[in-house]
Amino acid sequence: MYWSNYHSHSTFCDGRSTMEEFVRFAIAKGVKKYGFSSHAPLPFNTYWNMKLDDFIEYQNEFHRLKEKYSADIELFIGLELDYINNFFEIGHDLYSTENLDFLIGSIHYMDRLPNGNFYCVDGNFEDFQAGLQLLFNGDIRLAVERYFDICSLMIEKGGFDIVGHLDKITLNASNCKGFSITESWYQNLVSDVIQRIKTKGLILEINTKSLVGKGITYPDVQFFPLIKELQIPIMVNSDCHYPTNVIDGFEQTYKVLKEHGFRTMQQLINGSWQAVEFDENGLIGV
Numbered sequence: 001m002y003w004s005n006y007h008s009h010s011t012f013c014d015g016r017s018t019m020e021e022f023v024r025f026a027i028a029k030g031v032k033k034y035g036f037s038s039h040a041p042l043p044f045n046t047y048w049n050m051k052l053d054d055f056i057e058y059q060n061e062f063h064r065l066k067e068k069y070s071a072d073i074e075l076f077i078g079l080e081l082d083y084i085n086n087f088f089e090i091g092h093d094l095y096s097t098e099n100l101d102f103l104i105g106s107i108h109y110m111d112r113l114p115n116g117n118f119y120c121v122d123g124n125f126e127d128f129q130a131g132l133q134l135l136f137n138g139d140i141r142l143a144v145e146r147y148f149d150i151c152s153l154m155i156e157k158g159g160f161d162i163v164g165h166l167d168k169i170t171l172n173a174s175n176c177k178g179f180s181i182t183e184s185w186y187q188n189l190v191s192d193v194i195q196r197i198k199t200k201g202l203i204l205e206i207n208t209k210s211l212v213g214k215g216i217t218y219p220d221v222q223f224f225p226l227i228k229e230l231q232i233p234i235m236v237n238s239d240c241h242y243p244t245n246v247i248d249g250f251e252q253t254y255k256v257l258k259e260h261g262f263r264t265m266q267q268l269i270n271g272s273w274q275a276v277e278f279d280e281n282g283l284i285g286v
Helices: 019-028 052-068 125-136 140-157 184-200 221-229 250-259
Strands: 003-005 031-039 074-082 102-106 109-112 118-120 203-207 234-237 264-269 272-279
Touching: 003 234, 019 031, 019 052, 031 052, 031 102, 031 264, 052 074, 109 125, 109 140, 118 125, 125 140, 140 184, 184 221, 221 250, 234 250, 250 272
Parallel strands: 003 031, 031 074, 074 102, 203 234, 234 264
Antiparallel strands: 109 118, 264 272
């Protein structure tokens, strides 16, 4: 039995410790397959994206650790890529992803604000609320609908393996008056995007980052039956920014997935994604 985690960050982006420290904690927690997925460089600087000048060093440090810890853990290198509609697409020529093992596609930014910056849905609530007022006149439904429109565009364009934290906008949206994840319009919206993921043959991440602190996964558990019905391939990742969080929420999430009828999740084996069985104690087999 073992765990895997393909969504993690380090000091190359907004993670709080070195790549090596994450590897050591992963080994100690029984992780046998571990992927680095730093926030990829963008054409503009943020406090949380990797700088383009560090991309080669990121790869070099990965290869050093892969060799050093090869007897204890299988390491993979990837990126979490931003899709910014009408500005920055996955598959750009800013840098090459040719030598990476996997790619996660995620939405953090929506449209431009009046000051020229992009509206970030994954920052602090005060900034989220300010952008909501500027772009959507405070209408959270319009903002959420726009977010999933952009998600759909990203999924249609493809160029990556894994859809990251699908409904992450709810982290801030749930603090807004008039929004609830139990509303039928919202459930229909997310269900439509999940159908697109099925059509495109992508892997859907079950992200546990907010499970321990807020009791939620991305996507929300209410969508597990549909994901199972459509037989969409899944994986469980913790999106860890601290070494202590490499398997946060895994036991609970694996158990809930089993209760919803899931039997396998995707793992990288000899360079390709393959289904591996699991139970609440971890992955079984290769």
